[in-house]
Amino acid sequence: MFEELGTTAEGDMLINIGPQHPATHGVLHLVMTLNGETIKKTEPHLGYIHRSIEKMCESLTYRQFVYVTSRMDYLSSHINNHGCSLAVEKAMQIEVPERAQVIRVIMDELTRIASHELWWGAMAMDLGAFTPFFYSFRERETITDIMEETCGARLTMNYICPGGVMMDLHPDFQKRVKSFISLFKSKFDEYNELVTGNIIFQNRMKGVGVLSKEDAISYGCTGPTARGSGVSSDIRKLYPYEVYSKVQFDEVLETGGDSFSRYMVRINEMLQSIKIIEQLIDNIPEGEFQAKTKAVLKLPKGEFYQRVETARGELGIYIVSEGGTTPHRIKFRSPGFSNLSALGHMVKGSKIGDLVATMGTLDLVIPDIDR
Amino acid sequence: MNNEELKLKLSEQYPTATFEEGGEWVNMFLEPASFITSALELKNHPDFHFDYLFCLTCVDWKTHLNMVYHLTSTKHRHAMVLKVKLDCNKPEIETVCNIWRTAEFHEREVYELFGVNFLNHPDLRKLLLTDDFVGFPLRKDFEDPINMIRL
Amino acid sequence: MLSLENITNAVHEWLNATLNPNLALLSEFLIVGVLAIALFAVLGLSLVLMERKVAAFIQIRLGPNRVGPFGMFQTVADTLKLIMKEGLTPDGADKFLFNLAPYIVMIAAMMLLAPIAFAKGFQIWDINIGVLFLTAVSSISVIGILMAGWASNNKYSLLGAMRSGAQIVSYELSAGLSIITIVILTGSLQISDIINAQANGWWIFKGHIPVLISFVIFIIAVTAETNRAPFDLAEAESELTAGFHTEYSGMKFALFFLAEYINIFIACAIGATLFLGGWMPFHIGHWEAFNHIMDFIPSSFWFIGKTFFLIFLMMWFRWTFPRLRIDQLLNLEWKYLLPISLVNLLVVALMAVMGWYF
Numbered sequence: 001m002f003e004e005l006g007t008t009a010e011g012d013m014l015i016n017i018g019p020q021h022p023a024t025h026g027v028l029h030l031v032m033t034l035n036g037e038t039i040k041k042t043e044p045h046l047g048y049i050h051r052s053i054e055k056m057c058e059s060l061t062y063r064q065f066v067y068v069t070s071r072m073d074y075l076s077s078h079i080n081n082h083g084c085s086l087a088v089e090k091a092m093q094i095e096v097p098e099r100a101q102v103i104r105v106i107m108d109e110l111t112r113i114a115s116h117e118l119w120w121g122a123m124a125m126d127l128g129a130f131t132p133f134f135y136s137f138r139e140r141e142t143i144t145d146i147m148e149e150t151c152g153a154r155l156t157m158n159y160i161c162p163g164g165v166m167m168d169l170h171p172d173f174q175k176r177v178k179s180f181i182s183l184f185k186s187k188f189d190e191y192n193e194l195v196t197g198n199i200i201f202q203n204r205m206k207g208v209g210v211l212s213k214e215d216a217i218s219y220g221c222t223g224p225t226a227r228g229s230g231v232s233s234d235i236r237k238l239y240p241y242e243v244y245s246k247v248q249f250d251e252v253l254e255t256g257g258d259s260f261s262r263y264m265v266r267i268n269e270m271l272q273s274i275k276i277i278e279q280l281i282d283n284i285p286e287g288e289f290q291a292k293t294k295a296v297l298k299l300p301k302g303e304f305y306q307r308v309e310t311a312r313g314e315l316g317i318y319i320v321s322e323g324g325t326t327p328h329r330i331k332f333r334s335p336g337f338s339n340l341s342a343l344g345h346m347v348k349g350s351k352i353g354d355l356v357a358t359m360g361t362l363d364l365v366i367p368d369i370d371r
Numbered sequence: 372m373n374n375e376e377l378k379l380k381l382s383e384q385y386p387t388a389t390f391e392e393g394g395e396w397v398n399m400f401l402e403p404a405s406f407i408t409s410a411l412e413l414k415n416h417p418d419f420h421f422d423y424l425f426c427l428t429c430v431d432w433k434t435h436l437n438m439v440y441h442l443t444s445t446k447h448r449h450a451m452v453l454k455v456k457l458d459c460n461k462p463e464i465e466t467v468c469n470i471w472r473t474a475e476f477h478e479r480e481v482y483e484l485f486g487v488n489f490l491n492h493p494d495l496r497k498l499l500l501t502d503d504f505v506g507f508p509l510r511k512d513f514e515d516p517i518n519m520i521r522l
Numbered sequence: 523m524l525s526l527e528n529i530t531n532a533v534h535e536w537l538n539a540t541l542n543p544n545l546a547l548l549s550e551f552l553i554v555g556v557l558a559i560a561l562f563a564v565l566g567l568s569l570v571l572m573e574r575k576v577a578a579f580i581q582i583r584l585g586p587n588r589v590g591p592f593g594m595f596q597t598v599a600d601t602l603k604l605i606m607k608e609g610l611t612p613d614g615a616d617k618f619l620f621n622l623a624p625y626i627v628m629i630a631a632m633m634l635l636a637p638i639a640f641a642k643g644f645q646i647w648d649i650n651i652g653v654l655f656l657t658a659v660s661s662i663s664v665i666g667i668l669m670a671g672w673a674s675n676n677k678y679s680l681l682g683a684m685r686s687g688a689q690i691v692s693y694e695l696s697a698g699l700s701i702i703t704i705v706i707l708t709g710s711l712q713i714s715d716i717i718n719a720q721a722n723g724w725w726i727f728k729g730h731i732p733v734l735i736s737f738v739i740f741i742i743a744v745t746a747e748t749n750r751a752p753f754d755l756a757e758a759e760s761e762l763t764a765g766f767h768t769e770y771s772g773m774k775f776a777l778f779f780l781a782e783y784i785n786i787f788i789a790c791a792i793g794a795t796l797f798l799g800g801w802m803p804f805h806i807g808h809w810e811a812f813n814h815i816m817d818f819i820p821s822s823f824w825f826i827g828k829t830f831f832l833i834f835l836m837m838w839f840r841w842t843f844p845r846l847r848i849d850q851l852l853n854l855e856w857k858y859l860l861p862i863s864l865v866n867l868l869v870v871a872l873m874a875v876m877g878w879y880f
Contacts, residue, residue, distance in 0.1 A: 015677045021763065022760045023760040047501075052509075054509060125760065127760070128752065128843075128844045129843060130577070130581070130841060131581050131841050134583060198843065198844065200843050201844045204844060204845075204846070204850075215472075217423050218422070218472045220425060220471065221473075238448065303394045303398075304394075305395055305396075305426070305441065314425065316425060318439075320430050328430070333425065333426040333428075337476060337477075340476070351848060352681070352762075353755075353847035355761075370499060
């Protein structure tokens with residue numbers, strides 16, 4: 001009888017948030033146990049867009065599998081491609097030309113800004129403010145235009161490949177990136193005025209969805225989610241790859257552990273990304289954009305692990321090779337998967353409105369979680 | 372600690388463990404029986420302090436399954452790979468989700484994709500696949516003629 | 523000069539001259555009914571269009587601009603679409619209450635039109651307890667919302683309806699108390715008396731800071747009462763998909779939608795009448811020439827202008843602020859607005875007794 005009414009024996013209400021729901025931004029399904037408006041238990045059900053990318057990759061060559069990863073976390077597809085290329089390059093000891101390295105890092109940071117812009121708008125929309133979405137998309141549009149010019153695509157770029165990048169930069173690239181930087185800097189204060197300083201917004205975010213430092217580590221949280229709890233976890237700083245060791249930038253850390261801290265980390269990370277791009281954009285070295293590699297890549301026997309910092313956290317690519325042209329096993333350790341596992345712990349005992357605020361600052365991308 | 376020191380320390384601590392060469396980090400093999408106590412110790416021992424499980428997965432080697440745990444320490448910043456060989460026919464291992472809570476979701480994923488049974492797991496159900504799915508898709512002997520995953 | 527008062531008087535005299543008094547009254551009822559429904563349609567269409575245009579303006583986009591000049595017929599097209607849609611009733615819903623709810627909300631909104639003075643001498647029913655009537659009838663709509671949420675057999679609807687119930691019942695206190703400040707100053711509940719008391723200055727200027735405070739509280743409270751953002755918890759699409767009207771479709775949904783906009787209009791009309799002088803033109807002291815120019819603008823323009831200014835204000839709120847959480851919403855009312863309005867009421871009462879206003 002209780003199942004029929006959708007209540008538990010204690011009289012708590014069971015409610016399905018998703019798979020089709022405006023706040024989940026995709027096909028995430030949460031089964032919640034509610035007592036009135038208070039959340040007692042949250043249980044994520046995943047897999048609505050599980051495509052078994054790991055199995056798929058087992059029959060793809062090392063050149064091909066990079067492109068599948070664009071479809072995982074589609075908001076930071078450059079960084080996914082980058083991680084896979086790095087893993088292959090590390091295994092084969094390919095020396096990537098300096099020019100390609102700088103291009104890759106600039107692209108990564110542009111992707112990060114674009115991803116955070118989308119997050120900012122979508123999160124504000126979760127909280128009931130519609131307007132920020134349009135403001136953030138105004139700037140994001142410039143980035144996607146720049147991407148389109150150079151890579152030929154706006155979302156799944158497939159630009160970074162093992163050995164370098166697919167093609168050279170568009171002649172206007174530097175000019176357009178610079179104009180984007182000045183545009184972004186002039187508009188950035190608007191973001192803070194419209195949302196960050198708003199008293200309603202601060203009340204909604206502060207003290208909501210608190211994740212302590214110990215829990216963040218235990219749940220394997222990475223990226224802005226962990227850094228909002230004071231865990232130093234920026235792969236770009238801890239295990240620098242490519243030219244990240246040569247550029248000056250700060251790891252943004254907040255110690256509150258609540259939604260507002262995560263929000264501030266992401267907002268300030270955009271400025272750090274701008275700082276990185278500013279240092280590199282005038283110093284793109286001349287030379288080859290791609291190393292000379294064989295048409296068919298054969299990885300030596302062994303295990304290779306590469307971590308990169310995507311917009312959502314640490315992406316790990318674990319390749320087990322038996323020496324052939326295809327991997328024996330590939331594991332993608334996606335940041336969203338671990339971050340989501342902490343959600344149930346974070347929202348326990350809070351209101352439905354807090355669930356939305358917490359989920360918004362986790363910045364979940366469902367294809368990244370389901371793979 | 373760098374890799375050599377870590378390996379030396381680990382071999383002192385776990386005389387029964389075997390080590391594998393190659394890879395970026397120290398690869399240590401443990402027996403399933405002694406695995407859970409060692410894992411707990413790896414986390415709590417002040418010299419190791421492996422408090423962060425950043426990747427948990429399984430590899431099918433046809434003859435056996437390998438559980439792979441990538442561990443790192445947020446304090447010492449060293450990393451290691453912990454591996455446990457499992458029997459292909461009856462893969463069973465103690466859960467680590469009391470030690471690293473991120474393992475709860477990762478183990479559920481491994482359970483449905485490889486069929487590894489995690490003992491004492493609080494909520495061992497299918498996570499990504501539908502409840503009525505038969506077979507373990509990431510095993511090498513898995514063939515599904517209808518949903519062609521293999522390209 | 524175009525004066526609505528003359529037109530209504532002429533119609534009244536003509537009807538009484540040609541028909542016997544009972545028939546004349548009946549035909550006046552009919553005319554008023556037709557006009558009220560026409561006003562509803564026009565208000566609904568224009569306010570929805572206005573909302574979309576204001577939203578577009580705030581959100582750096584163009585808004586509807588394809589159907590008709592400046593997209594003026596967009597809402598007409600939308601209404602046609604909604605009329606033609608099938609009105610689904612979900613399985614397991616309480617069919618009678620489910621279908622009744624939108625009409626209750628609608629009728630409550632319609633009844634509120636009665637005592638509102640649209641222009642000088644242009645009022646459906648100048649009842650002597652006008653303000654009391656407004657506050658009493660406006661609380662009926664919550665019954666419709668609760669009914670809709672309960673009868674839908676949907677948990678999202680139920681949560682939305684419960685939120686809405688808690689919200690409307692609480693905010694009615696503040697809205698009522700801020701209205702009472704004006705009643706104290708005027709000494710009458712009749713709308714025409716309140717307007718006439720503002721002939722030498724609107725209450726918002728005459729009443730010093732206490733009336734300003736009650737005006738701000740009134741605006742906050744009616745925003746909450748009409749379930750508008752930032753108090754749109756009853757709908758809260760990112761939390762409860764669409765709140766109490768999740769299961770409604772077609773014309774039944776349109777009735778809820780229309781009622782929301784009519785309620786906004788009425789709330790703003792009440793605000794304009796009580797605080798901004800209704801149809802009274804804007805006068806400054808003894809500037810005879812200026813006052814004369816102001817008098818030249820028809821009274822209906824004054825009323826509509828003030829009302830739409832307040833409506834614009836509410837739309838501005840909606841497209842700027844994030845939504846509050848349910849406990850914060852109730853805290854705001856019970857811990858801040860209610861005590862402030864109670865103290866404010868005392869101050870206003872003192873002011874009225876001592877005659878400390880212009």
